[in-house]
Amino acid sequence: MTPKAENQARFGVAPDAMVFARGVRKSYGPLEVLKGIDATVPAGSVACIIGPSGSGKSTFLRCINHLEQLSGGILLVDGEFVGYDLRDGKLYEVKNSLLCKRRADIGMVFQSFNLFSHMTVMENLIEAPLRVRGMPVGEARAKAEILLARVGLSDKAARYPRELSGGQQQRVAIARALAMNPKVLLFDEPTSALDPELVGEVLQVMRDLAASGMTMVVVTHEIGFAREVGDQLIFMDQGVIVERGVPREMIANPQSPRTREFLSRVL
Amino acid sequence: MSLAEPDNMIERPSDPIDDLVVVPRRHYGIWIGMVVALLFAFVIIRALATNPAFAWDVAAGYLFHPSIMRGLAKTLLLTVVIMAAAIVVGTIIAIMRVSPSLVLQSFASAYVWFFRGVPALIQLIFWFNLSLLFRTFSLSLPWIGPVFSVNTNDFMTPFVSAVVALSLCEAGYLAEIIRAGIKSVPSGQSEAASGLGLSYGQILRRIILPQAMRFIVPPTGNEAISLLKMTSLVTFIAVDDLFYTAQSIYARTFETIPLLIVVAFWYLFVVTVMSIGQHFLERYYGRSDKLDESPFARLIRLAFAPRRVGVLP
Ligand SMILES: Nc1ncnc2c1ncn2[C@@H]1O[C@H](COP(=O)(O)OP(=O)(O)OP(=O)(O)O)[C@@H](O)[C@H]1O
Ligand SMILES: [Mg+2]
Numbered sequence: 001m002t003p004k005a006e007n008q009a010r011f012g013v014a015p016d017a018m019v020f021a022r023g024v025r026k027s028y029g030p031l032e033v034l035k036g037i038d039a040t041v042p043a044g045s046v047a048c049i050i051g052p053s054g055s056g057k058s059t060f061l062r063c064i065n066h067l068e069q070l071s072g073g074i075l076l077v078d079g080e081f082v083g084y085d086l087r088d089g090k091l092y093e094v095k096n097s098l099l100c101k102r103r104a105d106i107g108m109v110f111q112s113f114n115l116f117s118h119m120t121v122m123e124n125l126i127e128a129p130l131r132v133r134g135m136p137v138g139e140a141r142a143k144a145e146i147l148l149a150r151v152g153l154s155d156k157a158a159r160y161p162r163e164l165s166g167g168q169q170q171r172v173a174i175a176r177a178l179a180m181n182p183k184v185l186l187f188d189e190p191t192s193a194l195d196p197e198l199v200g201e202v203l204q205v206m207r208d209l210a211a212s213g214m215t216m217v218v219v220t221h222e223i224g225f226a227r228e229v230g231d232q233l234i235f236m237d238q239g240v241i242v243e244r245g246v247p248r249e250m251i252a253n254p255q256s257p258r259t260r261e262f263l264s265r266v267l
Numbered sequence: 268m269s270l271a272e273p274d275n276m277i278e279r280p281s282d283p284i285d286d287l288v289v290v291p292r293r294h295y296g297i298w299i300g301m302v303v304a305l306l307f308a309f310v311i312i313r314a315l316a317t318n319p320a321f322a323w324d325v326a327a328g329y330l331f332h333p334s335i336m337r338g339l340a341k342t343l344l345l346t347v348v349i350m351a352a353a354i355v356v357g358t359i360i361a362i363m364r365v366s367p368s369l370v371l372q373s374f375a376s377a378y379v380w381f382f383r384g385v386p387a388l389i390q391l392i393f394w395f396n397l398s399l400l401f402r403t404f405s406l407s408l409p410w411i412g413p414v415f416s417v418n419t420n421d422f423m424t425p426f427v428s429a430v431v432a433l434s435l436c437e438a439g440y441l442a443e444i445i446r447a448g449i450k451s452v453p454s455g456q457s458e459a460a461s462g463l464g465l466s467y468g469q470i471l472r473r474i475i476l477p478q479a480m481r482f483i484v485p486p487t488g489n490e491a492i493s494l495l496k497m498t499s500l501v502t503f504i505a506v507d508d509l510f511y512t513a514q515s516i517y518a519r520t521f522e523t524i525p526l527l528i529v530v531a532f533w534y535l536f537v538v539t540v541m542s543i544g545q546h547f548l549e550r551y552y553g554r555s556d557k558l559d560e561s562p563f564a565r566l567i568r569l570a571f572a573p574r575r576v577g578v579l580p
Contacts (some may be wrong), residue, residue, distance in 0.1 A: 065462055098464060104464025114459035118478045127473065128463035138418060173459075 004079030007086060010191040013076060016212040018043040018184050018215040019064060023073035026059055033059045036073065036241040041184070041232075043078075046216045048226035048247065051236035052262060060236070061186045062100050062150065064217065066104040076104060078183050104132045107185040111192050113169040119150070122157040125179045133180070140179070147175040151205050167198030173206050184215040191222060194263030223267055227251050235259045299472035326525035329516070330532065337531050338512030345429060345498045345508060350491055352434035357441030362471065363448050375442065387432070388500050394432040395504040397423050409488055429501040437494055444486045448479030480552040488545030493539050 006247065008014065013020045019041040026034040033056045036183075041047045049057050062068040063075055066082040082102050084091040094102075111208050116124050125144035129135040148154050151171040162170055170190055177185055186251040187206070191199040203225050210229045212218060220226060226247050235256075243259045244251065251267075252258040306458050329335055349363060363375035382390070398419035405416030460470045499510040507515075515528040 025576070066302075067458065067461065100461075100464040100466050102464075103462060106462070108462040110455060111460060112455050114455035114457060116459070116474055116478075128460075128465060131469050131473065167496040176463070 003086070005171050007076060007079050007081075008184045010086075011074060011076070013079060014040060014042065016042045016044075017076070018045075018078055019047075019217060020076040020079075021060075021064075021073065022075075022100070024060065024063060024070055024075055026063060026068060026202065028055070031141070031237050032071075034063070036063075037236075037239075037241055039234060039241065039244075041215060041217055043183075044213045045231040046210045046229050047220065047232050047234060048224065048230035049217065049234045049236060050221065050223070050262070050266070051242075055234055055236045058188050061108070061188050061217065061219060063187055064184075065103050065108055067108075077102075082106070082258045090228070099141050100132060104180050105183045107180060107182035108169070109173050109185065109187045111175055111189040113161070113173045113193070114172055115169055115176070117161050119160075120157065121153070121159050121161070121164070124161070124172060125176050129179050144175070144179060147178050148172075150178075152201075153177045165198060166194045167201045170194065170202045174202075174205055174209070178209075184217065185209070187216065187218040189219050189221065191220070191254035195240045221266055223251060223263070235262065237262070279342065279523055288355075318375055320524055321528065322525045323528075325522055326386045326532075328510070328525060329522075332516075332529075333511050335509070335529060337536060338507060338509040340535075341507055341512075342495070342498055342509040342533075342535070345426075345433075345501065345506070346491070346495045348371060348430055349434040349498070350494055351422050352430065353441050353494075354487075355549065356438035357443055360438060360442035361449060364442065365449050380559035381437045382436050385436075387436045388503060390501055391504060393431040394428040394557040396425065397428070407534060422465065425501070425504045425506045428504060429498070429506050432454065433494070433497065433500075434453035437490065437497075441487065444478065445483055446488070448481075448483035449475055451482045452478045477552075481549075484545070484548050484552050485548065488541065488548070491545075492541055495541070497536060 001009075008015060008017075011020070011022065017040045019039065021037050021039045024034055024037040025032065037056075037060055039047070049060070049155055053059050059068060063070055064077065064082070069083065080102065081091065083094060083099055085094055086092075110257055115121075116127065119127065122141065125147065126135075126140040128136070129140040129143065130137065145154065145157070148157055152173060153168060153175070156164060156168065156172070161172070164172065174190075175183075190206070191202050193201075194202065199222070201220060206216070206218070206225070207229055218226075218230070231246040232244060233250050233251075234241055235243045235254075235258075237258055243254065243256045250259070251263060254263055357452055360378050361370040361376045364379075366372060401419050403416055403418055405413055407413040423435075456478065457470050460474045461467075465473065500506055501508050502511040502514060505511065508528055513530045517523045517526045
């Protein structure tokens with residue numbers, strides 16, 4: 001049995017689950033930020049996470065690609081622990097090189113873009129494929145050109161990040177994440193730092209991605225996007241999932257008073 | 268523009284805008300300052316030119332003297348070797364200081380505290396006299412026995428002690444500069460890089476350090492320049508650098524002032540060349556933000572821009 005199948009059998013993970021979280025806890029010192037998160041994101045689906053500031057949304061995303069270590073619970077991506085290997089009922093921390101390799105399969109897009117400011121757009125896109133995947137330069141460039149065309153920025157390959165608008169930078173950041181052929185893409189409020197008229201172009205790229213079958217976990221305040229694109233909607237508050245459901249139904253008819261209150265504020 | 272505003276094309280006999288004249292502010296303080304400065308310059312140049320004790324012809328004769336050239340070469344060699352060693356050690360110390368390990372952090376802090384705190388001259392003489400502390404250096408392994416053994420005095424030549432002392436000292440300063448540079452890179456950069464799967468070493472080398480360079484290069488240039496001058500301390504332990512060579516000549520001939528002029532000339536010359544190099548390095552590392560114009564550069568540009576009425580910069 002492969003490790004993946006073994007994990008799935010052992011923890012009761014659905015075979016098509018791309019992200020599987022059970023009882024995920026995270027504390028910073030005495031402050032417990034995540035208090036037992038359960039969630040499943042099936043491959044090819046889009047999960048949207050909403051919730052007030054400080055509810056732990058970013059922390060949960062960062063746990064998924066192991067930028068933060070869990071304090072408790074388990075988190076599997078494509079049936080594997082990101083930072084551990086399970087042997088004889090124990091979780092062994094994996095070598096850094098293996099952790100890097102697994103992280104490379106999980107793309108992340110940040111609120112503040114975080115493009116490498118000393119590199120051109122093209123260099124941003126080929127850096128990780130060259131260094132992490134050992135891809136030949138020609139291949140990496142060809143791939144980057146295709147991705148830039150896909151986000152509508154073919155003419156910006158030689159530009160530096162600060163020569164681009166916020167919306168363009170975020171589209172480059174998405175292309176950079178895609179250059180690694182990730183199994184899943186995590187978005188942390190990708191449009192929150194953008195001027196209102198630039199939000200649309202980024203959401204359009206994300207919409208196209210979802211339509212192409214990419215698995216996505218999106219923390220967002222764009223309720224319209226969640227309703228239209230999301231397969232499930234998760235409402236978090238104070239480190240727990242208060243309510244989850246099909247976006248359209250949940251937005252039209254929230255069950256919990258906290259969800260109702262939050263939605264009435266952001267809608 | 269001309270199409271959109273046909274009115275401007277029509278000749279109007281007396282448009283009051285055309286008659287406006289800008290009268291610049293008078294800067295009396297600056298005028299007085301200039302006169303005083305010119306006066307000073309005149310006095311100094313006259314003193315330099317007419318006082319025979321400067322003996323310019325003697326100085327000119329020594330300018331390319333073979334021993335002076337050898338001394339200059341030694342000074343340059345010292346500067347380059349010490350700077351290179353200091354950059355390596357300083358980078359390591361800086362990385363230790365930003366590492367997550369408390370032990371490494373404390374070690375690095377202690378290093379900086381000590382080597383920046385003790386005067387360079389004292390460190391220099393200390394290393395030169397290392398043999399007073401350790402007569403020999405030897406390595407012996409448990410079962411194999413002594414592997415090698417050397418007399419301290421055999422390898423701690425004046426040149427080696429100068430390199431060791433000054434590069435350890437300089438590394439203390441560089442470590443602080445490099446650490447500040449690393450800290451100046453936003454944390455989102457390394458976060459994005461680790462999200463992409465780059466390793467810690469790759470992130471440092473490829474993402475953090477290149478961006479930190481913009482903050483590191485200008486003060487490092489200053490350090491290199493002051494190091495060039497600091498190497499004249501090695502005269503104390505009889506390394507035959509530029510200053511030592513000049514000293515040993517005027518000790519014989521008593522042409523003290525002309526030789527000091529020669530030494531000053533060469534230091535100034537090298538510093539000038541280094542400053543030009545530093546300028547180009549800064550431009551290279553700043554290439555990704557060429558859109559930005561520093562407030563100072565803007566001031567200069569505006570100061571020399573042609574003045575026009577009613578046009579804001
Ligand atoms: N590195 C850290 N150390 C200590 N506390 C942290 C750290 N990171 C986050 N926190 C705390 O964890 C809580 C949740 O933070 P998180 O960033 O996950 O919230 P969020 O839901 O993403 O909020 P926002 O909508 O404002 O981004 C906050 O109270 C925050 O102060
Ligand atoms: Mg957040």
